[in-house]
Amino acid sequence: MDEPVSHVLDNGVSSGLTLNLHPLAILNISDHVTRDRLTGSKTKITGALLGTQANRQVAVVNTFELALVADVDEATFDQDFLERRKEQFKQVFPTLDVIGWYSVGATPSDEDLRLQEQFSGLVETPIFLQFNTDIPAGAKDLPLTLYESALSEGKDAEAGAKFVKLDYGVETGEAERIAVDGAQRGGMGARDESQVVGSLVTQRNAIRMLYERIEVLSSYVHAVSEGKAKADHNILRQISALLASLPTMDAAVFKAELEDEYADVQIADTFNSLTKQLNALSDYTDRHHVVFPTSSQDDYGPPGARGGKGFDRPEALAGGRRRR
Known part of the structure; x- marks a missing residue:
């Protein structure tokens, strides 16, 4: 039986990137893998890497999950979903950009190479992070491997697009160290x-x-x-x-600054609560459309749509269909 073709160049090629991983990105990926195992999902685990890049200095700071859509015999990235999530994160983290994607496995597969080529059309020279779930007992290194794309010259079957393994380090700040320490203790x-x-x-x-x-x-x-x-x-x-x-400070000025900081904290807490409620409402809406696709389209379609009453019409506000 023929051995599978390797998609990783192993000839000492180095791109010269200085790559740093932040703990938040590692925790997000690990949490994604854990939830996927608990739910028993059969879909391929994929997500986007958020970070910064200045010349050859790259930092992976955060991540968000991606969706795949079936396209004939192969799955591809949902580009509309990726763009929406990218814009949402850009509003909260304006300094971060999508610099790559991640998946799960021991070594890059044919599907990983194909998805990397598709991602190259969305992001220039994307980074691919692979999380190995088959961790041997007693392993001390992180089960993460990072790659970037390269071209292999030659006329044999191994020529063409390949992955180049990247060296990386872990960079963390004081706040991240406290958060990771709390997560490690489990509460x-x-x-x-x-x-x-x-x-x-x-x-x-x-x-x-x-x-x-x-x-x-x-x-x-x-x-x-x-x-x-x-x-x-x-x-x-x-x-x-x-x-x-x-330090010299007037009592009135100190009170005003204290009230401003308190108001900022309350606003952030309220925004966090609203975000959670909107996420819950969005999940409920998606499930409702799956269970009642026809009823949802007929009763709650946008104004002017075929069969849709719209929320601004009397019969829609009344909560039922008009009897004929």
Whole structure:
């Protein structure tokens, strides 16, 4: 039996890209694979890579899932879905662009090569990330391999479009390290909760001690100004130096900034809640159209469509069809 043709060039070819992966992208891909296994889906796992590219410096920062559509005997990317998701992410993350895509497998297959060629028509020199789900026990390296396209010269069957393996590193910031650490622990257990409570108690005691010492200094300054205590110029100079080192801020300005920050937090929380509700509504609408395709098209079609009443018509607002 003939061995399958390899789609990876293994002759020391290097493109010279400096590639960095961020933990959020890795977590998103892992979460996608886990959900796909739990749901028992048979469709190919695919998604887009979001990141930045400056000259030969590439950073993969985030991802989003992609949809495939059946085209005769082979599946292709849903380009309309890709463009919509791309525009949505562009509104939230204006600095990020689609720089490639990801899938699952041990080595690139014929389908991966074909999808890479299709993606090349959407993104110039896309990066392909492959997540290997068959992780051997005791493996220490990340089960990720990154490729880019190349052309193999020759007249044999192995000539043509190929993949070139890329070296990469993991780049993370302080916020990402905290998030990854929390995800790795799987939430806050009883021990973590007790540590948090202990830390808060320590901070409260420190603030109380600071408040008591400020009261002592304030009482001393008032007593000196009223002639009830003897003035110690050394202590007064230290108090003056301490006050001079503090940032000067009017109480009204501080209150206004605090209220603005609080309002921003509330707006972000409300926006997050609305986004979740819209996603739930969108899922419900998709399922409703699948279960009741004819009824949905007849009763809730857009205004002016054949058979559609539209939401601005009286019979549609009344919630039922007009009896004849």
